Amino acid sequence: MTPELQHSPLEAAHQALAARLVPFAGWNMPVQYTSILNEHHAVRNAAGIFDISHMGQFLVSGPGCATWLNRLLTNNIDKLAPGQGQYTLMLNEQGGVIDDLIAYRSGEAEFFLVVNASMIEEDFFWLAGHQDPDIILRNESALWAGMAIQGPRASAIFASACPGETLPPRNGYATTTAGAIVCRTGYTGEDGFEFFCPAAEGIAAWDSFVAAGAAPCGLGARDTLRLEMGYPLNGNDLSPERSPIEAGLGFFVDLTKPDFIGRDTLLRQKSEGPTVKLSAIQYTDKGAPPRAHYPVLAEDGSPLGELTSGVLSPSLMTGIAMAYLPTAFSKPGTPLQIDVRGRLFPAIVVKKPFYKAG
Numbered sequence: 583m584t585p586e587l588q589h590s591p592l593e594a595a596h597q598a599l600a601a602r603l604v605p606f607a608g609w610n611m612p613v614q615y616t617s618i619l620n621e622h623h624a625v626r627n628a629a630g631i632f633d634i635s636h637m638g639q640f641l642v643s644g645p646g647c648a649t650w651l652n653r654l655l656t657n658n659i660d661k662l663a664p665g666q667g668q669y670t671l672m673l674n675e676q677g678g679v680i681d682d683l684i685a686y687r688s689g690e691a692e693f694f695l696v697v698n699a700s701m702i703e704e705d706f707f708w709l710a711g712h713q714d715p716d717i718i719l720r721n722e723s724a725l726w727a728g729m730a731i732q733g734p735r736a737s738a739i740f741a742s743a744c745p746g747e748t749l750p751p752r753n754g755y756a757t758t759t760a761g762a763i764v765c766r767t768g769y770t771g772e773d774g775f776e777f778f779c780p781a782a783e784g785i786a787a788w789d790s791f792v793a794a795g796a797a798p799c800g801l802g803a804r805d806t807l808r809l810e811m812g813y814p815l816n817g818n819d820l821s822p823e824r825s826p827i828e829a830g831l832g833f834f835v836d837l838t839k840p841d842f843i844g845r846d847t848l849l850r851q852k853s854e855g856p857t858v859k860l861s862a863i864q865y866t867d868k869g870a871p872p873r874a875h876y877p878v879l880a881e882d883g884s885p886l887g888e889l890t891s892g893v894l895s896p897s898l899m900t901g902i903a904m905a906y907l908p909t910a911f912s913k914p915g916t917p918l919q920i921d922v923r924g925r926l927f928p929a930i931v932v933k934k935p936f937y938k939a940g
Contacts, residue, residue, distance in 0.1 A: 596612045730776045825851060865929050
């Protein structure tokens with residue numbers, strides 16, 4: 583029996599804009615409004631707005647909650663002052679990625695976690711399974727509507743839609759006088775912010791940002807934008823079978839912390855070097871759009887793995903993708919072939935990001 587789709591508190595706004603809605607991570611979400619190409623370029627050149635209400639929001643509080651979180655996450659929570667956030671990962675005992683998330687220190691003894699939509703229940707179960715008696719853990723995902731405004735005009739749009747409010751600095755966290763939460767991170771490589779407000783107030787907030795100039799954008803553009811930056815997608819590029827070291831996310835792992843789940847595996851991989859690396863791959867000529875699970879071959883035709891993500895880049899107008907490759911084949915400049923339904927297209931390993939502003 584197929585589980586019933588969940589509905590965003592912003593769904594009526596999407597329907598009014600004639601968005602194309604599709605199932606995603608158990609939710610009925612907009613994949614596009616006009617076209618992926620138009621929405622992609624709107625974010626790169628001006629600003630777009632995405633519905634992120636499907637993502638999860640957890641509140642962690644209580645004495646010692648920073649110490650508790652530091653045992654469950656890879657980055658160092660102690661480095662955060664109130665009003666600051668960081669990208670981090672939650673690992674299993676073998677060092678594989680359960681989820682990647684953003685942790686914001688919303689108070690001296692309080693944290694606001696934003697987790698991936700498909701992992702809300704699993705993440706909460708994992709955290710609750712390691713809960714300390716002094717820690718209060720709340721799943722507030724159903725309470726919030728969320729939207730991400732991304733692009734070079736994002737700051738101006740915030741000033742227009744939220745007069746008198748202060749946009750936090752990069753990786754910052756703030757609350758508005760009306761009780762909304764504003765975070766300054768992003769998943770597109772552009773300037774931007776995330777806005778969380780009570781679910782009942784979501785459509786009014788969405789409409790105010792659209793009226794201020796943010797173009798509605800769907801999941802299609804969100805995927806092309808994040809992949810141009812080489813940002814991983816949990817469930818595709820990140821999985822319980824792969825570690826942050828293999829995924830090239832060692833910068834977000836603090837191995838100087840004395841103890842966190844998965845640390846032993848990461849220490850060994852750091853010392854010995856991983857056997858595979860998540861590598862950026864770009865076509866060297868025109869070709870059919872690369873997609874997840876397409877085989878990756880060496881120049882001599884020997885199999886190396888399969889793509890974890892792939893799109894036709896609207897900014898570069900060529901195929902870009904990522905795949906876990908044997909370390910010997912992960913060096914930029916290494917020639918490859920991508921098998922697209924029996925046709926081979928030449929490609930090459932490149933440095934991330936694929937796209938750089940300007």
